[in-house]
Amino acid sequence: MFGKIFMHGSTGELACSGTVVKDPTRPGRSNLVWTAAHCLHEGKGGQLMTAVVFLPGFDGDATSVASSHRFGVWSGVRSIVSPQWINEGGHLGGPVSQFDFGILQVAPNSGGQSLEEVVGGAVPVRFGLPREQIGRVTVFGYPAAAPFDGNRLTVCDSVLPPTRLSFDVSRPSMLATGCTMTGGSSGGGWIIDNGSPNRGLVSNSSIGPNPAQWLAGPALQDEALELFRYFTLSRTAPPLTASALSPQSPHRRP
Numbered sequence: 001m002f003g004k005i006f007m008h009g010s011t012g013e014l015a016c017s018g019t020v021v022k023d024p025t026r027p028g029r030s031n032l033v034w035t036a037a038h039c040l041h042e043g044k045g046g047q048l049m050t051a052v053v054f055l056p057g058f059d060g061d062a063t064s065v066a067s068s069h070r071f072g073v074w075s076g077v078r079s080i081v082s083p084q085w086i087n088e089g090g091h092l093g094g095p096v097s098q099f100d101f102g103i104l105q106v107a108p109n110s111g112g113q114s115l116e117e118v119v120g121g122a123v124p125v126r127f128g129l130p131r132e133q134i135g136r137v138t139v140f141g142y143p144a145a146a147p148f149d150g151n152r153l154t155v156c157d158s159v160l161p162p163t164r165l166s167f168d169v170s171r172p173s174m175l176a177t178g179c180t181m182t183g184g185s186s187g188g189g190w191i192i193d194n195g196s197p198n199r200g201l202v203s204n205s206s207i208g209p210n211p212a213q214w215l216a217g218p219a220l221q222d223e224a225l226e227l228f229r230y231f232t233l234s235r236t237a238p239p240l241t242a243s244a245l246s247p248q249s250p251h252r253r254p
Contacts, residue, residue: 001119002140002153002189003056003071005039005104007049014039015150017141018054018104019189019201020115020122025232029114030122031074032232035187036204037081037102043089052076054106056119058142060151071119074106080231082223093207095168098218100206102187103231123191126200127225134175134192134202135161139215141188141205143181150184162190162203165216172219175203180212190217 005016016039023030033054041048053076055069062068081089084099106115116122136158144150156179166173175190190203203217218224 001056001121001123003033003054004058004142004150005033005035005052005054005187007039007052007076009042009049010047014049015142015144015184016186017184017188017205019140019191019204020056020119021103021201022116022122022124023232026114028116030116031106031108031114032122033074033104033106033115034125034189034201034204035102035104036206037085037100038089038206039187040079040102040104041081041086041089043085043091043096044087046089048079052079052104054104054115056115058153060149072109074109074115076104077107078105078231079103080227082227084223093167093216095171097167097206097216098171098174099223101204101218101220101224101227103228105231123189124200125220125224125228126192126202127220127228128222129192129200129202129220131162131164131175131219137162137175137177137190137192137202138194139177139179139181139185139188139190139205141181141185144184145182145212148182148184154181154185156181157194172221174206174216175219176214176216178213179215181205181208181215182210182212185215 018033018035081102082099088096162175164173165176
């Protein structure tokens with residue numbers, strides 16, 4: 001359900017993390033991956049990422065190429081990020097980081113199976129969840145900067161519920177946790193109630209300091225829900241940002 005995203009941007013090949021999420025318009029057959037906006041678009045003055053692929057369950061330490069991506073390689077066909085990110089986004093974190101979320105749609109495999117069918121599940125996105133209802137989160141990702149190497153899925157189970165991080169009081173504050181994943185973990189899912197029927201995605205890794213001491217991700221409020229609804233209901237129309245694909249910086253440090 002969690003995997004690594006590879007893409008091409010203006011600076012070359014890049015990598016991020018992503019999570020297979022449920023698609024209410026295609027129950028049990030989702031082809032959607034939730035990630036960070038900067039993994040799909042470079043932001044203000046930049047371009048959409050190209051040659052975007054998602055490898056669920058990626059294992060860079062496997063003894064063969066086949067076993068390193070046993071769930072296949074899934075090519076991106078559409079993506080969308082928030083208009084705020086396109087207008088203001090950039091390499092460093094800031095107020096726009098609250099809108100650092102995006103969705104990637106991949107094509108079914110050669111047998112016509114969906115991503116959700118092949119990996120065996122998907123998590124719902126829990127939009128607009130009151131902060132007091134967000135308990136401790138489990139953060140998933142593929143950090144690649146030292147001391148990590150990006151080869152294996154890393155899991156951080158936070159001890160305390162996320163705290164608030166705000167760059168601009170006129171915008172919703174972000175969620176912050178003490179996980180110390182590094183570059184490459186961007187876009188990785190933040191999951192609440194891991195292992196329970198109420199399991200759901202409440203954020204994605206967006207920014208953190210260097211050296212790594214914490215991670216912050218956007219609170220998925222009305223803007224994120226609106227984007228998700230538009231994307232899932234507009235199968236034949238190009239998304240708000242365009243339908244070409246591409247990924248971006250593995251992890252930006254403020």
